Every structure is written in C-alpha cells, then in structure tokens.
Amino acid sequence: MLKNTFSDEDHTLILKALADETRLRLIRILQKEELNVQEICEITTLPQPKISRHLAILKNSNLLNDRRDGTRIFYTAINLNKSCPSLAEYINTLVGFDHPDLSRLEKVIQKRAKESRAVMHGLADQWDEVISSLHHPGAAVFALPGFAPKGMKIADLGCGTGLLLPLLDRFDGEIYAVDQSEVMLAKAQQRAEENKLGQINFVQNDLNSGELKIPQCDALLLHFVMHQIPSPQSLLKSIANRCVDKGRIIIVDMNRHEDESTRERFGSVWLGFDQAQVEEWLLEAGFSQINFSSLQDKSQAGKNPFVCIAVKE
Known part of the structure; x- marks a missing residue:
C-alpha cells in the first residue's frame, strides 16, 4: 500500500531503484500506460527474465502497482503526486520528450485497438x-x-x-x-x-x-x-x-x-x-x-x- 509520506529509508530504496537505465525506461512507459510483461518486452526489446527482475525491484520500492486481468498481469506506475510531489515531478519529465520506447508504446496501443476492431468488424x-x-x-x-x-x-x-x-x-x-x-x-x-x-x-x-x-x-x-x-x-x-x-x-x-x-x-x-x-x-x-x-x-x-x-x- 502506498504511504502518505516517505521515510529516509523509503527515499533511499526508491533512488536506488531509479539508478538504473532499464528501470528508468520501465518507469517512463508505465507512467504513461498500463502494460503487461509481453507488451513491455515488445516495447523495450529486452528479454522477459530481465524485465521481470526489474519489475520486481520497482514494485518492492513502492513505485509500481500490479493487477491481474484474466491470465495476464498488468503493471502501472504509482501516482506519487500526493506522497512525494518532487519525485512525481521528476518522473513526469521522463515522458516529456521523445524517446524510442514511447514511439513503440504507441504502436502497442494501436495493436490493442486493431485486435479489438477486428473482432468488432466480424460481429x-x-x-x-x-x-x-x-x-x-x-x-x-x-x-x-x-x-x-x-x-x-x-x-x-x-x-x-x-x-x-x-x-x-x-x-x-x-x-x-x-x-x-x-x-x-x-x-x-x-x-x-x-x-x-x-x-x-x-x-x-x-x-x-x-x-x-x-x-x-x-x-x-x-x-x-x-x-x-x-x-x-x-x-x-x-x-x-x-x-x-x-x-x-x-x-x-x-x-x-x-x-x-x-x-x-x-x-x-x-x-x-x-x-x-x-x-x-x-x-x-x-x-x-x-x-x-x-x-x-x-x-x-x-x-x-x-x-x-x-x-x-
């Protein structure tokens, strides 16, 4: 559960979690959309074991939420605006400029829409x-x-x-x-x-x-x-x-x-x-x-x- 305020220990855990290029990439896309592991792998072009390991670190650092949708598990970045606004402001800057992952993210969202449209067209x-x-x-x-x-x-x-x-x-x-x-x-x-x-x-x-x-x-x-x-x-x-x-x-x-x-x-x-x-x-x-x-x-x-x-x- 997200805390209303973070202790020094919490801040240390979070800053250590963010001090990694792969985890910054994950936060960037999960701040923008809720995604499952397969979609994250498609966006980052990284293998599933590596993605799962980094997702676990971010979740244990109170930076991610996960939820099950049928057989799939989706991840999203926790909204830190109330508990830690300065950190939230920094994370928001990650999606404020062009990055190849964001372009691939748009393609993943378009793929979801295309699959749904195909079913709807047939119905x-x-x-x-x-x-x-x-x-x-x-x-x-x-x-x-x-x-x-x-x-x-x-x-x-x-x-x-x-x-x-x-x-x-x-x-x-x-x-x-x-x-x-x-x-x-x-x-x-x-x-x-x-x-x-x-x-x-x-x-x-x-x-x-x-x-x-x-x-x-x-x-x-x-x-x-x-x-x-x-x-x-x-x-x-x-x-x-x-x-x-x-x-x-x-x-x-x-x-x-x-x-x-x-x-x-x-x-x-x-x-x-x-x-x-x-x-x-x-x-x-x-x-x-x-x-x-x-x-x-x-x-x-x-x-x-x-x-x-x-x-x-």
Whole structure:
C-alpha cells in the first residue's frame, strides 16, 4: 500500500531503484500506460527474465502497482503526486520528450485497438444479439438519472447499432451517436428511422484517436464500450474535454471478472474494471462527485455490470 509520506529509508530504496537505465525506461512507459510483461518486452526489446527482475525491484520500492486481468498481469506506475510531489515531478519529465520506447508504446496501443476492431468488424451483423447478452435492465435504470433533466445535449459514444437511441430520444435533447464503424452507424441510422426518432447526429469517429469530433455535451455515455478501449484513461480525458462544466459522464460496463472468452465474444481488451480503478481514472480526468453502483450477480460470470456517474469539475 502506498504511504502518505516517505521515510529516509523509503527515499533511499526508491533512488536506488531509479539508478538504473532499464528501470528508468520501465518507469517512463508505465507512467504513461498500463502494460503487461509481453507488451513491455515488445516495447523495450529486452528479454522477459530481465524485465521481470526489474519489475520486481520497482514494485518492492513502492513505485509500481500490479493487477491481474484474466491470465495476464498488468503493471502501472504509482501516482506519487500526493506522497512525494518532487519525485512525481521528476518522473513526469521522463515522458516529456521523445524517446524510442514511447514511439513503440504507441504502436502497442494501436495493436490493442486493431485486435479489438477486428473482432468488432466480424460481429457487426450480429451486434444486436451480442450487445443484448451484455445488456442489463437494472443497469439501464441506474443510468437514467444521468440524462435528466430533459433537453440536454447527449453523446452516445460507441453507439454500435443504436440500441439505446430510442431510450435517449425520450429525453428530448440533441443526440450525437458516435461510432468508428460505418456499418454500425448505418444500422443505427436505420433504427432511428424505423423508430421515428428526433434530432440525432451520426458521427464516425474512432474513440481511440484522442479527439472526439463532437461539440461539448451535457452528458456523455459509454455503454459497454470501455472494456474495448486500449487506453481507457486516455479516453476519459478526451471525454472530459467534450463535457461542459457540471456535465456528466455515464459509464455502464462489467465489473472485473475472469471470463477470457469475452475477448473473442465481445472484442474485450479488458476483463472488466474494479471501482477503485475507475474512480482514480475519473479523478485524474477532472471528474468528481463519483457515484459507482455495482449490480453483482455471481451466478452469471462476466455479466456483472456497474453504473458509474461522475460530474465534470
């Protein structure tokens, strides 16, 4: 567990850990993204035994967190802004200039996105059936307060075939239906026409691009989308830029689980999320007043959703 303050012994341990070129390289990339050992080896072009040894040293020095995602273990640099701001400032400088590892890191993130897109492309014709297997009526009920009052500007990010558009249309606002897939958007538009929905703007936009091509909105929705995003924390920062002050983000997704089959069934990059992780990402993106509601059902592996609503500062 991260301490609020560091003793001289802690500082000595940390400084010794950082006094190594390989470990500085690891801190540089793990400060920017959460990565598994295979991805770290790909970025650094170093062998797995060497990477594992250095990761252990950094973790024992209170510089890294690790977490299991199915059969994979991911590592990320601990945020030292509160416990040791001067050291945090130094570590932040490591990602402030060009380095070959950062270029290779971007390629790894793009590879995650490509693998997820390939699965999604193959599921386009069956997407209504696929998303219905994830959809949870209770989650929808918990999410509804995020779209009130009526007349707001709403963005459905990763809208797919527009399953939620008839529901969102009831709030009499201006809706932006956003998806990277032209095929999905065409199906969403067909659904809107069949249901005689109101003012809906269809926008083709890759959520992984770092730029959302929509105006600022009052409420932005991620409905079972975040688990398909290679860098969720980066997406949340992009969403914060497109959210008006006191506007809201509504996230509906899966709690952490161990069902590896969801990678092929739903194009999942991540096997769900835990509350602490989501809350940390939202705080870093500039959201507050976080309300996280978990709808656990242990009888349905991989189908335990949560709803999280947060307000832009």
